[in-house]
Amino acid sequence: MLVDDIKPTRSGLLLVRRRMALAERIHKLLSMKLDGMMLELVKLTDRTAQKRRELEEKYNRAREMVAVAAMMEGATGVLLAALSVEMYPTYTAGHKNVFGVQLPDLEPVMVKKTLDQRGYGILGTSSVIDDAADAYEDLLEEIIASAELEGGVKRLLDDIERTRRRVNALELRIIPELKEARRFIEDQRDEMERQEWTRLRRIKKIKAKRRTGL
């Protein structure tokens, strides 16, 4: 029901007061949620930045290891070892709830492998291949962890934006409008009361005049 549709009656006033109380309660809750999400965002952003730095370090390490592997075994040797992979790394995607926001929860699957699981023969390769494989497994894990945090930050930011719009709408539009409506109804009712009072006085005067006229 729009504010304009509310009639300046006692029931209309009660309705506006109820809606006003509800709007203020929602505003308070959403403000608290916004503050909580902001705190969570700050924490998450710090962790994301830290993870991103670690990711860069791991990337550089992986590049260095693959460079050494390419030097010692040749691109051919590295590719042959890569061809041996039998179980491809992947991840499972779940969700975790933070302030009602569904943040991604990614779990690496078959990223860290044992020597047996990697698929290449130990006798046909050297330790540089192990080092390169280790470095790239670490890098993949870091990418998944980083993606989880960055995805969380993005969703949290979206929700903060949405919540902020709601808080602003309540604070700057709905609550002022309801206040305005309440004042209008109260004014109208006061006016009506005054009119009624005046009417009653006038009737009383007319009745008194009639009585004296008899």
Added chain:
Amino acid sequence: MPLCGLISPSCIYACTRFRVRRTTLLPREEYLRIMRMSIPEVVAHLGRREYGQELTDLAHDFSGAQLIEEAVHRNLAQSFRHAIAIAPGDLQTLTGEYLNRWDIANVMAVLRGTVHGIPRQQIRDLLIPAGEVDSALLDRLLRFTSCEEVLEALQGWRLYPVLAEYYRICGEQGVFARIENELYRQYYAGLLDLGSSGCSGCEELIGYLRFEIDITNMRNLLRLHCAKEACDIATIDRTMIPGGRIPIELFRRLYGIDTEDDFVNAFLATNIVPVLAQAIRELRQDPNFSSFDAAELVWRRWHQRRRPLHEVEVAVTRVRLHQLEALSRRHPFSVLPVLAYLERKRYEVANLRAIVRGKTFDLPPERIWQYIVL
């Protein structure tokens, strides 16, 4: 098998040819010169040497470091096939057997490519037909769509029995790693069998092979120990190559040792320590580095579950090659000069590859130099 037992004229001729070919390999100064060049300059420089034909042939399909790598691999394959061709009689058998390791890599690449459905051209580019399985057979293998067909076509190969025995279901998890390990184990067993034929230099060859086996076993034991999961005795048995001077029992024992004294004492008893100490002395230019220091260094890596340093591995390879060359000079008309040439050629290609790959990844020259085997 009386391999060069009476030193036949053809054997003397072949050994002399290999010694002469050894002198045509790149000297140290040449590597220093190449280190200062850019990749295009290296291509131009190698084009003026014996790699010119391969570089011209492949320039249409590859460029930069990839071109150099492909060209040196092709040249290596050609040199090795030529080596098999010019080696007489039983020397040829031994050379072929020695070069079988390239066949193992090629056959495994074909099998894996067939199972995983990798484009054939991509697999073809990875093959180095430096062994007995020639390009024509490899091309034929690449045309097959199932492992059964590949195996059938490989029936004439020396290591086919191992392949047939260990091959169960194509595509079963981990089966290729087991086959590959078993092929290499059988490869060394075959070489040791041939070496025990009583030929000239065969005793030294067996000594060299047994030392190579020990080094490989120790390196692989460190790799197994570095893995996050503990491995069982069966895995150690499957991974260790029998036939070395160090019995596999000692490797099993080493794997379970957790105290420094026990480890150092057990490790000092092996024949690896003097070579390792010499390699590190040369690497660090430290004449005071003793065998005990070497054993302690290995213990530290072992205790921290870290793999061997690559620079140390390369340094050990250098010492190993110097020993092989010393042996080949002592037995000039035996199988040793042939193997010395084959190994030197292999490392020439590895050195060129290391330089261009290092340059591609912008590694500093002093870092690249650590990986050069001279």
